[in-house]
């Protein structure tokens with residue numbers, strides 16, 4: 001592994017194809033024999049620092065259409081939180097179901113699961129039939145893994161019946177020194193970013209792009225009022241930027257003055273601190289309080305000069321969904337990709353049908369959408385929202401922090417990269433956007449990224 005890293009750091013990328021691939025590598029894993037370790041505990045008390053391990057595991061050989069990547073940096077996503085607390089289901093069921101589909105997929109069904117759905121790194125080996133990528137290419141990966149053997153997947157690959165999220169529903173993920181991906185997950189690494197910055201955007205930015213911008217999602221247009229829950233979080237920090245960049249008017253909802261300030265630093269003017277204003281949409285576990293929906297709706301109108309949201313960017317789920325349906329404007333869209341606070345949503349359907357609103361379900365992004373999202377990053381139009389970085393050995397702590405909502409934007413993880421600030425190739429583009437790239441840097445390991453190799 002040392003020789004591979006030396007070659008990358010020395011800029012000798014052409015040499016990578018001839019260096020031997022190590023037989024094993026370090027990766028962040030879950031163990032199949034520990035899936036019951038948190039039984040009986042409430043979700044908040046399930047501690048990722050106990051379930052996540054850093055193990056030496058055998059290197060998989062890339063099969064047809066696959067690529068082995070030397071991972072310089074990765075990042076924490078909420079799916080790593082779900083995996084690490086074994087909710088709503090242990091991920092080993094996904095691996096064994098996948099394993100039954102083909103001999104190639106059977107390699108994923110192991111008693112350990114290497115997690116991680118983002119990476120920035122360098123191609124080490126390309127399997128048979130891979131024509132777009134070769135050893136030495138600097139890449140980022142999006143997390144859509146598809147088989148495309150069925151006609152359903154060919155208009156929109158998210159509709160492939162064998163669609164999976166890499167590093168969550170498949171093995172050999174990005175929180176590791178090496179990762180195995182399909183060639184059609186790869187995209188060029190944005191040259192002006194460090195490894196850890198480049199690894200921050202793949203999952204959440206592509207998701208937010210499809211959810212908000214794509215015709216497969218809410219098809220946002222100029223002037224739309226967009227209510228964004230968790231606007232300084234993983235998804236929300238990109239949704240806020242996409243709204244501003246696309247000429248829409250974000251109304252950002254957050255839960256602290258610091259997070260409100262972060263939204264303002266991104267350029268948002270309309271911000272609601274849900275904690276300070278004390279909204280309680282549920283009177284008790286079963287009963288919602290429509291007066292609180294109205295109070296929330298009135299606050300949005302105060303900020304917008306009397307307008308209701310054309311689009312509500314939903315992901316908190318049960319706790320907020322009733323309010324989201326209520327506050328959307330007549331003919332408006334509630335677009336949802338998640339249910340962090342609970343997946344059994346309750347809303348008053350009269351507000352939906354009488355006011356001709358739509359609920360649109362959305363999930364990750366197809367290759368084209370992920371590519372378009374990455375292009376916006378590469379051109380310096382949308383910026384990574386990295387607030388802190390930890391070494392691979394501290395991934396458990398990083399996941400714990402995200403589980404407890406102690407982060408903003410994204411938390412990065414250094415895999416092979418020996419320190420932050422490496423990997424910038426386009427210093428001129430970086431210099432133009434340095435301030436915007438660093439506006440989230442407040443967390444552990446924070447500080448401006450440098451411009452080394």
Ligand code: NAP
Nearest residue numbers: 078207230233234235254255316319337338340341363364
């Ligand atoms: P994140 O970084 O943790 O941010 C989520 C934000 O939502 C939090 O920072 C919090 O912001 C807000 N929030 C959480 N609980 C809330 C509640 N009960 N009421 C109101 N706001 C609440 O997570 P993320 O990366 O944005 O992901 C959010 C969810 O989407 C997760 O469940 C994740 O698994 C899912 N997701 C799905 C897809 C997909 O493809 N389907 C892709 C990415 C993520 P404040 O405290 O500041 O309000």
